[in-house]
């Protein structure tokens with residue numbers, strides 16, 4: 001049983017490693033049979049041998065062979081599986097993903113990647129978006145995008161209403177409590193959601209924060225009100241502190257947490273306003289501090305993924321996301337579309353035992369755009 005599950009994971013991971021419709025072609029050095037023998041001996045000695053469940057099955061004869069490098073782990077398979085595979089195995093782990101309300105965003109892609117690796121999925125959905133999300137889910141609107149590499153549909157065990165701007169019921173103002181978009185739901189403050197998850201499932205292993213909101217995001221910082229600035233920080237940064245604060249007591253030691261950030265935290269991105277750049281800077285700083293505190297207190301790792309532009313619902317509200325996607329395609333070292341699944345796969349790695357020594361880090365998943373200091377398509381650079 002165990003063995004067949006491991007074999008299943010191997011196939012999943014192997015597929016992940018080779019399937020891409022937009023893959024890049026790069027040279028790969030081939031492992032010789034003697035190298036393999038040494039590697040096997042080292043593996044047996046290694047304490048981590050248990051996590052390396054599969055060794056190379058087949059080796060090409062030439063010294064250098066061109067391989068397609070996977071950029072889309074959720075797509076179909078290929079026969080040309082020749083590489084050693086490190087499986088990401090999250091079987092028996094339970095994840096709570098805050099910030100899923102449709103099948104377009106990073107939260108959904110992360111949920112899928114964690115589900116593909118075997119984790120049980122719970123999601124927290126913003127109260128005003130809950131009704132439409134649950135209805136769409138029930139009516140099968142997301143069925144195609146729920147499909148996992150093994151052909152099954154991602155199962156979301158439970159959807160919790162959540163508003164991460166409020167920590168306890170006492171924090172909720174009258175007008176929100178009486179708002180008809182909140183009327184049909186209860187127990188949606190952070191503290192109450194953590195309590196509900198505890199009552200329903202006892203513990204979790206993985207906490208994902210994939211949410212942000214800045215009511216004045218379209219305004220330059222110079223024109224942002226105090227209220228708008230603090231609202232951005234509250235919804236996009238403090239919400240993470242609060243989530244970790246309330247979920248840490250029910251997180252199993254060895255667990256992990258991640259959030260999503262954006263390069264505007266450290267470089268000026270005109271148009272990403274309303275204090276959202278400040279909120280992302282706070283989120284990154286908090287990642288380092290929370291990594292220390294959660295590491296010492298609960299043996300929990302805390303990392304953040306700095307993702308490139310994606311045409312999600314939240315990003316569309318900013319107004320120029322398509323231009324940002326084009327800009328990235330033109331100027332990033334890797335000239336290809338950035339897929340939400342690539343962020344999902346990185347998240348799966350970061351919360352898995354394979355990343356057991358990584359904490360407090362900002363991990364860039366942006367086709368390398370963050371490394372550029374020059375816009376290669378600038379008209380200034382055009383040859384006269």
Ligand SMILES: NC(=O)c1ccc[n+]([C@@H]2O[C@H](COP(=O)([O-])OP(=O)(O)OC[C@H]3O[C@@H](n4cnc5c(N)ncnc54)[C@H](O)[C@@H]3O)[C@@H](O)[C@H]2O)c1
Nearest residue numbers: 099101105106126163164210211212260309310312314315
């Ligand atoms: N899309 C991009 O280009 C991009 C780039 C880098 C980082 N990110 C980050 O990725 C994360 C996910 O965003 P996305 O772009 O995938 O969009 P998305 O619309 O899929 O996700 C944002 C989610 O936040 C939820 N939300 C908003 N306010 C909330 C609240 N008070 N309580 C609970 N949930 C709330 C929304 O309902 C939505 O589900 C965000 O942190 C975002 O800043 C996005």
